[in-house]
Amino acid sequence: MTETNRLLFELEGAQGQRFSPYVWRTKMVLAHLGIDYQSQGVGFTDIGQAAGGGFKTVPILFEGQVCVSDSWAIAETIIDQTDGALFGGPAGRSFARYLHDWSSLGMLGSILRLNAVTIWQDQAPKDQDYFRRSREKRFAKPLEELCPDPQGELKALSRALRPLDSALGGQPFFGGQTPIYADYILFGNAQFARCSGPHAILSQNPGLEAWFERCLNLHGGLGRSEPSYIERHAR
Amino acid sequence: MTETNRLLFELEGAQGQRFSPYVWRTKMVLAHLGIDYQSQGVGFTDIGQAAGGGFKTVPILFEGQVCVSDSWAIAETIIDQTDGALFGGPAGRSFARYLHDWSSLGMLGSILRLNAVTIWQDQAPKDQDYFRRSREKRFAKPLEELCPDPQGELKALSRALRPLDSALGGQPFFGGQTPIYADYILFGNAQFARCSGPHAILSQNPGLEAWFERCLNLHGGLGRSEPSYIERHAR
Incomplete structure (x- = not known):
């Protein structure tokens, strides 16, 4: 899997504003750990169809066959894949x-x-x-x-x-x-x-x-x- | 200085009850770090005269010439004297x-x-x-x-x-x-x-x-x- 396979679905407003507190937590973790990703903005009503469907909230982090939703679960997944120091x-x-x-x-x-x-x-x-x-x-x-x-x-x-x-x-x-x-x-x-x-x-x-x-x-x-x-x- | 020089002033009720939240924090730190001390119970109205006078609250930890009041200050003093791990x-x-x-x-x-x-x-x-x-x-x-x-x-x-x-x-x-x-x-x-x-x-x-x-x-x-x-x- 290359890094471009990693896709982050984030909430966006009508002019592309990124304001979700939960998404910002995830973005800071990804940046802190130097993990590349593609960003995909979604409106509130697009969340249900994002990443193959079935999710109710953002962030959603999609990596090949693995899809993790919920900022806490994403943090645990990503941080524990490293040395956990974060x-x-x-x-x-x-x-x-x-x-x-x-x-x-x-x-x-x-x-x-x-x-x-x-x-x-x-x-x-x-x-x-x-x-x-x-x-x-x-x-x-x-x-x-x-x-x-x-x-x-x-x-x-x-x-x-x-x-x-x-x-x-x-x-x-x-x-x-x-x-x-x-x-x-x-x-x-x-x-x-x-x-x-x-x-x-x-x-x-x-x-x-x-x-x-x-x-x-x-x-x-x-x-x-x-x-x-x-x-x-x-x- | 021997360990018996260490004196902890703690609040006590009429029957010697020890109920101060701040004193309990200090007592747990002292126990955790294995530091011996003598305990001296004081009522609310005795605090002002304890440890030579001048303190308004308990705990007061009196060690030879050094007297520390306030549970946070005591914790910092004691814990930082060790490796700080606590x-x-x-x-x-x-x-x-x-x-x-x-x-x-x-x-x-x-x-x-x-x-x-x-x-x-x-x-x-x-x-x-x-x-x-x-x-x-x-x-x-x-x-x-x-x-x-x-x-x-x-x-x-x-x-x-x-x-x-x-x-x-x-x-x-x-x-x-x-x-x-x-x-x-x-x-x-x-x-x-x-x-x-x-x-x-x-x-x-x-x-x-x-x-x-x-x-x-x-x-x-x-x-x-x-x-x-x-x-x-x-x-």
Whole structure:
């Protein structure tokens, strides 16, 4: 199998925006480990047909006969194929798994509420219909009413992020001098916020804000190469 | 300096109960590293006079001319005097620092609200007065009204703990096969709950419940040697 057989399906908006937090985690792992891949953008409504069909979420990593979905499963598969160092040992793996679940139960919902309308605006029409229908069903209210108090939502999110700011403790990354997968999980979340709406979710946590800038610079500026929501709308 | 010069000041209740989450973290570190010490129990109102005076919180570790207060500072001092392995590398240190701050901002407040009245009942009269006055000032309400809905508080706490249950991911400890300081931080919190009130705070997270039993057995059953609130009241 040559490297060009490796195909990553990633979510994209109407103008090719890449904003999925889960996909960004995978992309950072692939870049960190120097693994080449072809990227294939899919809209929300294309996911079900991607990679032969049967998957409900992205990222999907397709390698010849092996297809892995779910960012955690992909991370385990790829990282454990190497020396496993990207997890940062058993402690770093625990921390990463904690952040994975903590993100799904809290931080990502918060960003989704803040940016529901701008995410919707950024989709192609067929994906807009799906996104609105599915999210309004999940939250039982119109997208426009998901976040009646953005400042309160930002304040609560900043408070939840404060221990992560402390956790850096002057280190460049959660992994110390170099990032570990725990860094990439939180990076994916922050990149999702950066690319899907105008809110500066890290502004109350200066340690995290500086950390995010470092992450955006990693791997030749991979993260920074994706325009932020603000950059796209300033054009 | 001989080992008997090392003195640990720990909070104790009227019947010598040791329930401070921060002290338990330190005791587990000392036991893990095989460091001997003399223990000196102090009530809430004795802390200010302990170890020559000037400290506001326990634990206080007094070693000849060196006196360290604050569980995090003590952990850093002791662990970094060894090979540092108890932190579990930079990733484990980040995870520990995260849990330290996350505990102070959330979990410990939740346990305090749940057990405020039973903690108060367990103190000597002079310490009862101090505990009631200081906590009622902090929360701006009577101790008896701190937790109007214990089931709701337990449910919220269980939800906040869920990602930590996932984080174990089948490992015996957050550190993998052996505990790291992150384990001892969470252990201290859970031991505080176990020793200060009747609530089974881990019952909705079976992975954490099993982990806590393992922690209670560590170091010759050090944690288990302290009677739980339920055991004391069943006598």
